[in-house]
Amino acid sequence: MTTLIGTIRESLRYKGREGQIAWMGHRLAGLGTLLFFVIHVVDTSWVFFAPELYSEAIALYKSPLFLLGEVGLMAAVIFHAINGLRIAVMDWRPQLWKYQRQISVATFAIIAILFVPAFIIMAGHIIEILSSGAGGVAGL
Amino acid sequence: MATATQTQAPKRDTFEIQAWRFMRWSGVLLIPLVFGHLAYIHIVNSVAVIAGADWVLQHRWAYLNVRIYDAFLLWFAALHGFNGLRYVINDYIHQGGLRRGLTIASGLVLVIVLTLGTVAIVASPGLTSFWGGWTRF
Numbered sequence: 001m002t003t004l005i006g007t008i009r010e011s012l013r014y015k016g017r018e019g020q021i022a023w024m025g026h027r028l029a030g031l032g033t034l035l036f037f038v039i040h041v042v043d044t045s046w047v048f049f050a051p052e053l054y055s056e057a058i059a060l061y062k063s064p065l066f067l068l069g070e071v072g073l074m075a076a077v078i079f080h081a082i083n084g085l086r087i088a089v090m091d092w093r094p095q096l097w098k099y100q101r102q103i104s105v106a107t108f109a110i111i112a113i114l115f116v117p118a119f120i121i122m123a124g125h126i127i128e129i130l131s132s133g134a135g136g137v138a139g140l
Numbered sequence: 141m142a143t144a145t146q147t148q149a150p151k152r153d154t155f156e157i158q159a160w161r162f163m164r165w166s167g168v169l170l171i172p173l174v175f176g177h178l179a180y181i182h183i184v185n186s187v188a189v190i191a192g193a194d195w196v197l198q199h200r201w202a203y204l205n206v207r208i209y210d211a212f213l214l215w216f217a218a219l220h221g222f223n224g225l226r227y228v229i230n231d232y233i234h235q236g237g238l239r240r241g242l243t244i245a246s247g248l249v250l251v252i253v254l255t256l257g258t259v260a261i262v263a264s265p266g267l268t269s270f271w272g273g274w275t276r277f
Contacts, residue, residue, distance in 0.1 A: 004232050034221040038253055045256035048264045051193035061187045081171050088164045125186035
């Protein structure tokens with residue numbers, strides 16, 4: 001546990017700029033996506049194992065907190081996918097390493113460009129769901 | 141006369157090199173798989189259209205192509221994700237016993253997730269068509 005706290009502290013202190021931000025973001029987005037993935041596979045398996053429980057899980061996904069989480073998940077996946085593509089390309093073509101900073105900045109720009117339309121469309125869905133009263137589960 | 145001598149045994153890829161390579165190609169493959177899934181469920185449609193288990197059986201898993209797609213998504217996302225988690229555990233947890241315990245525990249979760257997901261995709265009733273599941277609700 002001390003190594004974990006030390007790692008977090010030193011990661012925040014270390015001035016690694018774009019490359020380090022991309023590296024930390026990749027880990028955080030990957031771990032967050034994995035956590036959601038595990039929950040999502042378990043609740044989807046209830047279609048077969050426990051259909052009534054599946055209805056409750058879907059009602060929870062239509063609550064404000066989970067709708068917000070859905071937008072965060074979209075951001076995490078876009079970040080992890082595009083930054084992961086950068087990692088694969090850089091490993092494949094080491095002659096690009098001298099441009100690593102510019103490529104990292106370009107990667108952030110592509111992530112932002114992809115996220116904006118996704119955010120606008122998903123915000124539209126959220127407004128529709130909440131105003132139609134379909135957003136179940138009181139208090140969330 | 142000089143003869144060429146082999147100074148090294150032929151190299152076989154270690155598990156870690158194979159894992160490293162797997163993360164690259166599975167990651168590239170997951171981009172169309174994951175974005176296809178997100179685009180259909182969350183952009184073209186939304187979670188509002190999912191009515192319950194019967195809805196999934198009727199509008200998703202009635203079609204063989206959707207079941208195959210979901211199976212690929214499940215297996216590649218699970219193996220890619222849990223191998224990534226293994227990297228994180230190895231990087232941050234240095235105590236041998238705790239690292240071993242967390243690695244074994246995460247491996248168990250991986251097996252449970254793959255089992256639950258695969259059984260649900262394969263054994264769910266209502267498979268009626270080979271091709272479909274592109275409706276905009």
